[in-house]
Amino acid sequence: xxxxxxxxxxxxxxxxxxxxxxxxxxxxxxxxxxxxxxxxxxxxxxxxxxxxxxxxxxxxxxxxxxxxxxxxxxxxxxxxxxxxxxxxxxxxxxxxxxxxxxxxxxxxxxxxxxxxxxxxxxxxxxxxxxxxxxxxxxxxxxxxxxxxxxxxxxxxxxxxxxxxxxxxxxxxxxxxxxxxxxxxxxxxxxxxxxxxxxxxxxxxxxxxxxxxxxxxxxxxxxxxxxxxxxxxxxxxxxxxxxxxxxxxxxxxxxxx
Numbered sequence: 001x002x003x004x005x006x007x008x009x010x011x012x013x014x015x016x017x018x019x020x021x022x023x024x025x026x027x028x029x030x031x032x033x034x035x036x037x038x039x040x041x042x043x044x045x046x047x048x049x050x051x052x053x054x055x056x057x058x059x060x061x062x063x064x065x066x067x068x069x070x071x072x073x074x075x076x077x078x079x080x081x082x083x084x085x086x087x088x089x090x091x092x093x094x095x096x097x098x099x100x101x102x103x104x105x106x107x108x109x110x111x112x113x114x115x116x117x118x119x120x121x122x123x124x125x126x127x128x129x130x131x132x133x134x135x136x137x138x139x140x141x142x143x144x145x146x147x148x149x150x151x152x153x154x155x156x157x158x159x160x161x162x163x164x165x166x167x168x169x170x171x172x173x174x175x176x177x178x179x180x181x182x183x184x185x186x187x188x189x190x191x192x193x194x195x196x197x198x199x200x201x202x203x204x205x206x207x208x209x210x211x212x213x214x215x216x217x218x219x220x221x222x223x224x225x226x227x228x229x230x231x232x233x234x235x236x237x238x239x240x241x242x243x244x245x246x247x248x249x250x251x252x253x254x255x256x
Contacts, residue, residue, distance in 0.1 A: 001067045004052035005045045009036035014077045017044045020086030021186055024051030031239050034247045049175035059182040061094040068095050081254050085109040087186055097194040106200040110208050110236050112215040116187035122148050124180045132170045193222055200226040201253040205234030
């Protein structure tokens with residue numbers, strides 16, 4: 001699958017970023033520019049069924065890893081640094097297990113290689129409750145979504161997927177039916193685990209429940225050379241909540 005991507009910077013080592021569920025490359029523009037200012041080329045991808053990338057019936061980590069591999073080959077990127085947040089973090093972990101020797105370093109943002117129960121079902125229900133055929137503006141969409149999600153920042157993040165198509169009608173940059181169907185699979189423990197000895201950084205938010213202290217032994221078993229950094233005051237969307245601190249931690253790791 002040929003993924004849509006946004007490139008920032010023309011020279012320097014390559015850093016490839018994969019977003020989480022409901023996200024897109026657009027969410028990483030500010031971070032990408034900050035990284036580029038440090039002398040790197042950044043490629044932020046839209047994963048399958050998200051953003052401007054193609055839709056597909058299959059939405060699992062093996063396929064996401066294969067998509068990433070195809071992208072790296074197409075772009076001629078040898079040994080890039082891979083960064084993934086949440087679902088994207090699992091995708092880059094799966095990639096590291098499936099395609100050894102094709103990347104330099106791995107950065108996993110606020111996710112562990114374990115099973116997570118379905119916990120986004122209410123968000124999907126909220127998005128589906130928005131009738132795109134009668135929707136006239138974004139404020140209407142936000143009002144509907146607020147019945148399902150009280151946090152404004154989360155709603156704003158989700159509604160970034162709303163756009164007007166060529167006919168001027170509202171549409172989603174998400175394949176909602178497939179994402180809803182695959183929510184359980186997105187939370188699955190990674191398959192075909194292989195010990196990954198490459199340098200790996202796990203970044204966790206101090207206020208996030210996604211990586212717990214009890215998860216560290218499993219992380220260290222699969223990624224024995226992993227280091228874990230905690231960004232204080234950040235929840236699950238670490239890079240959005242603490243962008244300066246996030247870039248600082250990331251750059252310290254990639255420059256060593």
